[in-house]
Amino acid sequence: MAEARLVPRTPLEDMARPGRYGLADGPAGVLVQERADRVLASVIARHGQGGAVAEAVRSAFSLDLPPGPRRIAARGVAFTGVGPDQWLVAAEGDARRDFVARLGAALAGRAAVADQSDGRVVLEVSGPRVLDALAKGIPVDLHPAVFTAGAAANTLVAYIGVQITRIGDALVYELMASRSLAGSLWSWLATSAAEHGLELRQPRRG
């Protein structure tokens, strides 16, 4: 028995099949891809250790921790501010390897680190009509000049707590919500993008 491998499932896997949704003609206005290829961890500075955490992150990952709700990334590691002295850290590609353990070691005594890799559904959303679709739920101003590259916000979409991050200069956004809400998040997104046509791509797995 012990040799049976556990086959992981992505949060969206049982909720939606890749394919075209909503308006069927023309190019899809909204493109969605599930990103199940990231290791995630929450980092909370210990009492009074915010500065020390920043230093440790600088030396371990060569990143300057954002003080506010922003994402900063390099070499496959991204720190996103989610609260005062709190970050959600994502690692992808080669950086995934033992990432939570490495992070824990780098921040030992300075921050609490907790693995959250399985706790979230992560959807990367883009496409020519992405802002129109997102406006149907995201109650923050996503105007490209306001919600600039790297901007992040924790907020509510259709009563679902989400973290939205603009992950680059292009209009590409990452939506993160609790894993158990993947189906509801998808239902909102698919409905909101229906008039523009939505294409759900194959998930990216880790």
Next chain:
Amino acid sequence: MAAIGQALRLSSGGQIDRGRALGFTFDGQPYQGFSGDTLASALVASGVRLVGRSFKYHRPRGILSAGGEEPNALVELRTGARREPNTRATLAELYDGLEATSQNRWPSLGFDVLALNGLLAPVLVAGFYYKTFMWPAGLWERLYEPMIRRAAGLGRAAAAADPDHYEKAFAFCDVLVIGSGPAGLAAALAAGRAGARVILAEEDFACGGRLLAERQEIDGRPAAQWVAAALAELGALPHVRLMPRTTVFGTFDHGTYGALERVADHLPVPPPHTVRQRSWRITAKRAVLAAGALERPLVFPGNDRPGVMLAGAVRSYLNRFAAVPGGDMVVFTCNDDGWRTAHDATAAGLRVAAVIDARPQVAARVRQDSVGRAILGGRVVGVQRGRGVHGVTIVDADGRRATIACDLLAMAGGWSPVVNLTCHLGGRPVWDEARAAFLPGPLPPGMRVAGAAAGDLTLARCLAAGAAAGAAAAEELGFKSAAARAPRADDEPAAITPLWFVAGAGKAFVDFQNDVTVSDVRLAVREGFRSVEHLKRYTTLGMATDQGKTANVNGLAILAEASGRGIAAVGTTMFRPPYSPVAIGAIAGHHRGKDFRPTRLPPSHAWAAERGAVFVETGPWLRAQWYPLPGETDWLASVSREVRATRAGAGVCDVSTLGKIDLQGRDCGAFLDRVYTGMFSTLAVGKARYGLMLREDGIVMDDGTASRLAPDHYFMTTTTANAGKVMQHLEFCHQVLWPALDVQMVSVSDQWAQFSLAGPRTRDLLQKLVDRQHDLANDAFPFMAAREITVLGGEFARLFRISFSGELAYEISIPARHGDALIRAIMAAGAEFGITPYGTEALGVMRVEKGHVAGNELNGQTTARDLGLGRMMSTRKDYIGRVAAARPAFHEADRWGFVGLRPVNPAQRLYAGAHFLPQGAPATEAYDLGYMTSVAYSPMRGQWIGLGLIARGPARIGERVIAHDPVRSGDIPVEVCHPVHFDPDGGRMHG
């Protein structure tokens, strides 16, 4: 039936597309109109005068206005499940195939039986119903009320579910401009040119406001050309968003505006994937209200007859829609603007029989001779009618009566600025005597008002004020606006001497829709309803679907006169959102049906669905309730099987829904000591402990376990129901009460799939899954042990020896991606031990058998002592709720305490919610001893068992009482027993 032609359509002019004819029906009769029409304008062009019946007297009514203020022309639009009652014909954009029906009449619009109410009119005065229908008392619900209810109401709503879809959206801008008349367009241009993000919202499907209805010029060219150029320029500005068909319906706090976009109402049905309407929440740093002004009717006998129309509306129909509301017109006015209607009508080829101006003098500039007879200082005192207007009776300045034949009476009572949106935060408009209008009072933060909405009635001033407001709003936000030349336009005359009502015989209507007359207002005053708000409520003036847009100012002016006060002293009634009525579906957006609220699914959901589990909504979660097997038709059979199998061998249940909180830091122990009643700082690493949390008022809030994974690392579970509440509470305790403690906490509820494995064979089962190096023997992994382990060859997991079922039991956690695989692995590994998945029902049965408290007992009314958990309240430390829990009432001897219950006759079923009475006592509250909190059929005992709260609690064990359940099962004798119904010494759990 052949379509009735558009006999009253001008051959040229207007903003309609004569190339696109549209067919529609009204009361089943086919008609035609053009693209660009409203239903109202198409009816006008087709010569339809009678469009509805009034609310109370069922008087025939025609179209009064050309906009959203319409009180009369309300129709049922569409049919079947899409039927929309009370739709204003004046706002309904015509589409091909439109079906409209008149309402509030029987059997037909032309012959309405309830028009007999007109005969009863002398009795049916304001508030008559407060004075009668009282005898005999029993007849109210049986006779009078049903009769009133059937007569009241307007259109018929569809009973069926609305087949269309709706959505919500959020928008942000620097400057929100409300209204696209000259003031709004100028404001949007000024702010947009300065670089501000502008939203221009317009209720109408066409932008331009009054400019669409007037024959005015701007910069020397027809206003329509200026509008087109302005829209083109705005459309080209990247930061400007034009939103036609969008009504801003409410002003809310801090720059929040509610708006309703009618996305597909101008189409027969919404195209696929398109919503019918979209509700917007607009957050604007600044707003310019340029909502214009609404014309007031004049109040004189017969003013409600079909064929009596607002003068400005006549211009709209002529100039915008090229539709002719009448051939022979009389204008009745008290201000300069009324004369414009006469001029425009003449220009359109109508005969203007007379202009009757109540003022003795009128500037020569206003009065030109193209308009037929001019009667200054005159009044209309009656309307001759058949099906429509035949003529008017007038009294001239010298008191001479005369009759003038006509088929259209245009009335111009002056203009009321649309101040509604300035008042939604509580501001009150102020009366301006010179302009005879209420002007905006204190404004909501960030709002400006421009144009006719601010009382600036002339075009030149509207353009200038709009531009100034737009520029100022942008400049306040740091944008630089280049000084632009204001467009040139007329300062058309706009003098007024208000005329509030004309005395005479016959009903003079103030509120057309609610049939409120001058005599109703006076009666109310006579009876002491002198406050304007009392007047409104007593007469219902202004309470109909138009909210008195055309009626209120006239009404309160008559009140002022009748009560000997000035209009300023009387004031207005409160303005409230929505500015115009909003479909409930639109505000709900897509939150209906299954999408009313999100659904959380545990990691085993897909697997459980494959097995045919029956699911149940528990708070935000959908959980497996039981897993029926083929042949099982009764839920009780399935649940009992699950319990038996678990207690006999092994059962598994997904408990991932529990709240899970990761706590790290030096002071976690100290922190938990303060939030739990028990001690946690002394908990050994590798152990778990049951914990009870109180609210600060001493009542139990939640229970759960906390495990110590490392000296400065704890893992807490909460109940499913209270997960969010507990997290918030802990954050409060940490951030607000004890911020100096070194505690870091984060919810990891979704990170872990967690399964409860219960039953005597679970150790054997686990042994097959857990990697060999972890010793699960009773000594090595005793009751309440908590460890990090690996399973299935190195997969990280956590194992807790915790039991809710009273069996040898474990909870195993694994990162959620493996939840599905783990449950399958457990099932495979457990086959030889008879592994059985069990759902929330069996979970509940086992906890009742074991006498554990859960949601039904932790109901926000019980203390730890009530629940028999008093020993968990440490006396060695302070904790949340400790002091309040010591209040005298919480220690009274006859407080309801926690016990078990069994039916005296083991064949009888128990019901939760039954109250306890002493045997033989009468069923009155004086003997109420408590109630049954939970029940279950215990397959282990072969009978129903219960838990409950009863006065003096455990002291009653052995007593028999009655479980009194008159709403369901009647009386059942029960015996009070210990709450632990099964395996009282807990041997199985420790085994």
Next chain:
Amino acid sequence: MRIDCPYCGERGSEEFSYLGDADTLMARPDADRPDAAAAFHAYVYLRDNPAGRHRELWYHGAGCHSWLVVTRDTRTHAITVVISAAAPRAAGGRG
């Protein structure tokens, strides 16, 4: 309403949960004081309820999870100050 969270920026009030009078709720009494019963009665039940300026606790549960002290006029809903309720002690607070 829109609350300007010091961390997240301005957000709709539906992202927050309301608790009430900050000056009372932040000053949890010492359980060992001789008049603890009276002090806790006041702490738990007697919150300030003015028509006017009110310092009150809000929790940004859908955002950064901060507890905030919001100064708001209960007649107009105008918000003048928003600060974190965590250390250093919210300025003007009692505790």
Next chain:
Amino acid sequence: MRYSIFSLIRQAFRGHAGWEPAWRDPAPQSEYDVIIVGGGGHGLATAYYLAKVHGITRVAVVERSWIGSGNAGRNTTIIRSNYGLPGNTAFYEWSMKLWEGLEQDLNYNAMVSQRGVINLYHSDAQRDAYARRGNAMRLHGVDAELLNRAQAREMLPFFDYENARFPIQGGLLQRRGGTARHDAVAWGYARGADRLGVDIIQNCEVTGFLIDSGHVRGIVTTRGVIRAAKVGLAVAGNTSRVAAMVGLDLPMESHVLQAFVSEGIKPLIDTVMTFGAGHFYISQSDKGGLVFGGDLDGYNSYAQRGNLPAVEDVLEAGMAVWPGLGRIRYLRQWGGLMDMSMDGSPIIDRTPVAGLYLDCGWCYGGFKATPASGWCFAHLIARDESHPVAAAYRLDRFATGHLIDEKGQGAQPNLH
């Protein structure tokens, strides 16, 4: 003049010229035996019963605005006595009994309509909680029926039973519950009290109290000082404000609750319905408007108006339970100031100031209490002792722990 169909017809022939004011508009006298502060339903009912039951007629009701301008004039008119806790049930049932004879007593048609109140349930636990409540009602002699799904569907056929996020499983029905016309209740009591000699003084705001060695002697108002040895406060959402004038801290917060009315439509629903899985309740007024509401906005407020999130919450719940509402338009929304007590139940009691009495804490449920509140408050003021059915509504219950917390939410007023 007595109201009846005959007087109405008589007046119809005279152009209704003979009607008198429903209540006088007297100037305040310098002294009364009792002053009631607050011309809402409760204050007016108290004055009426003081005069009628206790023979105390030198009474003034002092109202800062027009009578009924507060919650009396802005509530959703539901009357019921379906409470579950001892302390509440008997009181609300007494109120229901008074409603049942009110119109004949007052000679005013307040349109008391016992069309039934249904609370829907959506889970077994909720069903059992309603059974607990229904049984408690029956023990108090109150009518209560537990409906199953089929029975609920028969009464409310349009609702979503199949596709709902929280399917309807049944309901708790009180047939004697229903509605009454809110304004008419205030006006009827005002007229009744006035006819017994009570002075109803509008546009007269209380700004202070005369207190002498711990005893109240009168009030200071915007229309001068008015003396009385007994003063009763019935100012609902403004209680904390007024109590602060005598230095009284009360276990209370003022919250905004919004309500809504739709455009008038032909009869669609003839009972009062409460949705158990969201914040929504609805009934249809005799005029045809659907009157509905939901949860509090959730923060302290004296603004008497609310915000959009609460509107959305209510309308979403409405659509969830009744998807046929989609195309019906809501016409108006407004707010009221709720005197939310810390356990969700009212206070009718003396205060530490002798002669000053308190009637408050009605939360969003005090309209139905209007008759009994007036009855019991009058009793307390006249006799200086609590009426038996209101004996539990003590001010010191928070200190002693004798809470009456129907919802089990504790000291968190916005959750009650």
